[in-house]
Amino acid sequence: PLNEVNALLQNYDVLVDYCTMEVNENNYPIAKYCLKKITDPQYCIALTVLHDILGELSELCQTFQRSCLTTIEAYCYAKAKIVKFHSQYLGEKVHSEKVKQQMAPFDNTVDTRGVLHFISEHCEHLDCRFPENELQEWSAFNIEALFPVKFDYGYGTKNVIKLVGKYQAVLNLPTDRSITECICEQYIDYKFIIVEKMKVGTIRTFADMVTYTLKEQQFTDLAHFVDICATFQASSADCKCGFSLMKQIKTKSRNRLEVNHMDQLISIKYYLAANKDVNLDKIYHHWTTDKYRREK
Structure with a gap:
C-alpha cells in the first residue's frame, strides 16, 4: 500500500x-x-x-x-x-x-x-x-537493562521466580522451593558476572551472553531460561539466511545429502560467514575416521 x-x-x-x-x-x-x-x-x-x-x-x-x-x-x-x-x-x-x-x-x-x-x-x-508488560518477566535477561544492577541487588529476582513458576512443568523441575532458591542464587551471581564481562568487552550482544551462559557449568539450571529466551525469534532474517545456505549446499547434483551431513556443512558455512576460524584439517580427520558410511 x-x-x-x-x-x-x-x-x-x-x-x-x-x-x-x-x-x-x-x-x-x-x-x-x-x-x-x-x-x-x-x-x-x-x-x-x-x-x-x-x-x-x-x-x-x-x-x-x-x-x-x-x-x-x-x-x-x-x-x-x-x-x-x-x-x-x-x-x-x-x-x-x-x-x-x-x-x-x-x-x-x-x-x-x-x-x-x-x-x-x-x-x-x-x-x-504488543500488550503492556507482555515481556516483563524476560527483562531479567535484557542485556541493556543489566547495567543498573550494581545499584540494585534484587534486580530481576522476582521476574526469575515468575519464570520458574511458569515453566516448571515444561522443564520438569522439582516442585519444591529448593529449585527456585537455587536458580535465584545462580541469577544473582550471573547478573554481576555479565555486567563485568560487558565492561571489559568479552560480552557485547545478547547472542554473546547466551553462548557464555550455555557453556558455563555453574549456571546449568538458569541456562534453561536463557535458552528459552534465545529461541524467541523477533526476526525471520536468520531463518531466511539458513534456507538460503541450504539451497546453496544442497543442489541438484548433491541431492543425496542427509540431515547430519547437511547440518555440519551449514554450521561450517555459518562460521566462515561470521569470520570465525574453521580447522578444515580437523574436520577432514573426523570425517575420515568416522566409521559410519552411507550405503551405496
Whole structure:
C-alpha cells in the first residue's frame, strides 16, 4: 500500500489536471467523481496521514528484519512507534508538518474526526498485538537493562521466580522451593558476572551472553531460561539466511545429502560467514575416521 500511496501523492497535481481536463472536454462521470474526491481537503489530509502511518510501519517492518534482533528489542521498537503515533496525532496538537501544511489554507476548519478515529483504531490494534508488560518477566535477561544492577541487588529476582513458576512443568523441575532458591542464587551471581564481562568487552550482544551462559557449568539450571529466551525469534532474517545456505549446499547434483551431513556443512558455512576460524584439517580427520558410511 505504501508504494501506491507514494505514487498517488507524487502525481497528485497531474491527476487533478487530468481529471479536470476530462470533465471539461468529455464530461466523463468517473472523472467527475475522482475530481470531487481528490479536491476534497479532507481526502487530501487523510491521504497525507495515511502516507505518514504507512511509512512509519514500513520502517518498523524493516527494523524487525534485522538479524539477531531480540524479542525484547523488537517489543521496545513497536511500543515506541505506538507512543509516537499517540503523541504525533492524538494529543492536543498535531505534530506532523505535512499535515499542518495541508490544513493551513483551510484555517483548520476541515473535519478530521474520521482520520483521528482511524489512527486511534490503528493504535488500539497495535496495543493488542504488543500488550503492556507482555515481556516483563524476560527483562531479567535484557542485556541493556543489566547495567543498573550494581545499584540494585534484587534486580530481576522476582521476574526469575515468575519464570520458574511458569515453566516448571515444561522443564520438569522439582516442585519444591529448593529449585527456585537455587536458580535465584545462580541469577544473582550471573547478573554481576555479565555486567563485568560487558565492561571489559568479552560480552557485547545478547547472542554473546547466551553462548557464555550455555557453556558455563555453574549456571546449568538458569541456562534453561536463557535458552528459552534465545529461541524467541523477533526476526525471520536468520531463518531466511539458513534456507538460503541450504539451497546453496544442497543442489541438484548433491541431492543425496542427509540431515547430519547437511547440518555440519551449514554450521561450517555459518562460521566462515561470521569470520570465525574453521580447522578444515580437523574436520577432514573426523570425517575420515568416522566409521559410519552411507550405503551405496
